[in-house]
Amino acid sequence: MAAEYSLQEVLERIYHNQLALEAAVMELTLWVEQRGSAEVGGNVRGALEAIGENAGHIKQGLARLKNLNIG
Numbered sequence: 001m002a003a004e005y006s007l008q009e010v011l012e013r014i015y016h017n018q019l020a021l022e023a024a025v026m027e028l029t030l031w032v033e034q035r036g037s038a039e040v041g042g043n044v045r046g047a048l049e050a051i052g053e054n055a056g057h058i059k060q061g062l063a064r065l066k067n068l069n070i071g
Helices: 007-034 038-068
Strands: none
Touching: 007 038
């Protein structure tokens, strides 16, 4: 039987996945831009900016959960 994960642990894993996906998409963006698609690269960078901003909020929320011992 699998161990039960707390809400905090699950959210931390989702956060880490988000960071990994952000890094992978950035690598692909650089590759696309190097091949002359600056417009596509710019669009993706805009989306990545939103991901980065949200990551900061998520990290703060996780810190609050840890301090409250919730989950």
